[in-house]
Amino acid sequence: MGGKVVTISSGKGGVGKTTATANLGISLASLGKRVVVIDADIGLRNLDVIMGLENRIVYDLVDIVEGRSKLRQAMIKHKKFADLFLIPAAQTRDKMAVSPEDMVKLTDELRQDFDYILIDSPAGIERGFRNALEPADEVLIVTNPEVSAVRDADRIIGLIEAADKGPGKLIINRLKTNLVKKGEMLSSEDVFDILGLTIIGIIPEDELVLSASNSGIPVTLNLQSKAGMAFNNVARRVIGEDVPFMNLDENRGIFQRLVRLLDGR
């Protein structure tokens, strides 16, 4: 069967699916894997700008499906990694332009030449999500530690299981360690308790993610970034490495040390 299809999904929009897909693609490529990332969000193309490849697009996913372009013609090679390619979404069409069967056919062809095919799913539970889900061997669900995002993640997890694509794995994105410590944010343990899925990544909130999307250079290429490191760890877990979770506890102030001391911790 060759390569593995990994779909990145979330239910709710704006939780960081596209950012996660771009960074996983880069990280997997930097680990020496042959990777294609597919933007399945037809009509709302974004993965190209996050990866800094927006000005190289000639053909898109719908052009491939409708036969106006050969598969290879539409694939955009990354500037830095020779074995990393993007298949962009069409900007002027809608989700109905592609069917789940089209996606299966396309990814089956890609499996022969690539190790990982990552699909950036659109938000929602309709056609676009079905397109992204159908060919998946594994599904990663991105969520933020907040009520609405977790609720939508739960809904999507149910649908993934109903489609026999489960159990998915969770990426908890934008965790604010200082807020968790104050009890003002759901912790990764809370999210695990509620959703009951294996956590494959915990990505701390990091301002460098915004700079990265501003410049089109995914944050995982920035060695200063904790979020970048965390995404890189996710990629290593995807390929089967056993990577411990990072210690996100950055500011051990004098008060915390005092408490720890008194508590005998």
Place this chain on the structure above:
Amino acid sequence: MTNLLSRLFGRGKKGSGATAKDRLRFVLQHDRINLPPERMEEMKREILAVIVKYLVVDKDRVEIDLEQRDRSHSKLVAEIPVVINTPPSAANSVNQSVSAADGSDANGANKGVDTDGNDDAQDGDAEDDDAGKETEDAQTEQRENGEETKDAKA
């Protein structure tokens, strides 16, 4: 000592993170079984209305709850204490409350429609007093509403 410190610095207090978790649990419980909270309450009332036709129960200690092990395993767990040695005077009032419950059966059905908000005619049919009461108490919680009506009748 640490407790004192913690309390001094507000760490013992329940943060909004815990509230978020509680709210999520509640909302997911209903999402997963596809039964909104209002309908669930309605169901509980109907279940109880049937049971009190046959048994005397301690209404204040009735608990009917949904337990969820995970996404695909839910069970409805009911604890309904049955009153056994009822003194004669109480038994008398129990009889009354049973007949009241009988009446409130139809009542309950009406209320079910009531949540949909378009059954003025039906309400009127069932009992004029009731209809008045219901409009009056439209804002209050339905369960309370139901019990009030029962009491009034008994």
